[in-house]
Amino acid sequence: MKHLINTADFDRDEIEALFARAKKFKEGYVVKTLEDKLVITIFFENSTRTRSSFEVAAKRLGAEVVSLDISKSSSSKGETLFDTAANLDAMEPNAIVVRHQNAGVPKILSNYVSCPIVNGGDGAHGHPTQALLDLFTILEHFPDPEGKKIAIVGDIKNSRVANSNIELLSRFGLEITLVAPPHFMPRIKAYRKTHYLHEVIDDVDILMSLRTQTERHTNQIYASLKDYATDFCITKELVGDRDIMIMHPGPVNRNIDIDDAMLADPRCKVLEQVKNGVFVRMAVLETLID
Ligand code: CP
Numbered sequence: 486m487k488h489l490i491n492t493a494d495f496d497r498d499e500i501e502a503l504f505a506r507a508k509k510f511k512e513g514y515v516v517k518t519l520e521d522k523l524v525i526t527i528f529f530e531n532s533t534r535t536r537s538s539f540e541v542a543a544k545r546l547g548a549e550v551v552s553l554d555i556s557k558s559s560s561s562k563g564e565t566l567f568d569t570a571a572n573l574d575a576m577e578p579n580a581i582v583v584r585h586q587n588a589g590v591p592k593i594l595s596n597y598v599s600c601p602i603v604n605g606g607d608g609a610h611g612h613p614t615q616a617l618l619d620l621f622t623i624l625e626h627f628p629d630p631e632g633k634k635i636a637i638v639g640d641i642k643n644s645r646v647a648n649s650n651i652e653l654l655s656r657f658g659l660e661i662t663l664v665a666p667p668h669f670m671p672r673i674k675a676y677r678k679t680h681y682l683h684e685v686i687d688d689v690d691i692l693m694s695l696r697t698q699t700e701r702h703t704n705q706i707y708a709s710l711k712d713y714a715t716d717f718c719i720t721k722e723l724v725g726d727r728d729i730m731i732m733h734p735g736p737v738n739r740n741i742d743i744d745d746a747m748l749a750d751p752r753c754k755v756l757e758q759v760k761n762g763v764f765v766r767m768a769v770l771e772t773l774i775d
Pocket of ligand 1: 531533535
């Protein structure tokens with residue numbers, strides 16, 4: 486049985502097969518391969534995109550979906566995470582999608598259940614299906630990604646999206662530059678780093694903006710989001726008429742991460758990422774569920 490905890494859980498051949506399947510789904514291929522299957526989603530952290538995307542994906546493939554409302558679950562009565570997982574597992578689901586504020590929870594849960602666990606985001610650790618849908622979107626625009634240059638911009642240190650994308654995109658040959666103020670820059674050494682967007686703007690094919698993860702800051706170590714935006718907001722004025730693809734995993738802080746004009750520009754692929762997420766997650770669920 487296979488789980489999806491990290492992007493590294495799929496090798497290149499498996500990812501290419503996933504993307505071929507996702508492409509067919511995007512082209513309109515309809516199949517009910519998960520009829521009679523049950524997918525449970527448990528989101529201990531808020532989500533707009535990931536949870537609904539998994540649920541739409543499962544339903545399009547014919548699966549039944551049960552979503553545990555954490556605020557109304559027995560977690561709020563003191564039941565441990567492991568007992569919650571064991572009890573859900575006793576209902577014999579075919580997959581459980583879990584999001585948790587603590588890094589490592591999906592991996593630990595995978596030892597307590599008898600179905601695939603899909604990581605829907607764990608703390609600042611990983612968000613594998615986000616990175617997969619990001620790569621799928623990049624490949625639609627750059628079928629040969631080898632040597633393409635991407636700048637990941639923002640609160641990289643606290644971002645599970647950045648972690649998963651750094652692993653996955655570098656494996657597919659993209660050249661990554663990390664752009665962040667010192668307090669949001671991770672300590673990893675292997676990548677080019679800068680504190681200044683203007684140092685990369687003439688040399689990138691893709692800009693991936695990230696949200697400032699205020700919920701993961703133990704104390705505020707920067708003056709204000711407005712000050713941050715002065716240096717790191719992706720504005721139409723900054724991008725000008727350059728041929729750069731703009732990405733963001735969402736939720737976007739408008740005019741902090743990306744400005745209104747750039748969000749409305751056809752070079753901005755934020756909603757295309759969301760659309761592709763359903764097809765990629767259909768392929769993921771179909772692959773993991775027997
Ligand atoms: N990209 C992403 O994880 O968005 P949600 O938090 O809305 O799921």
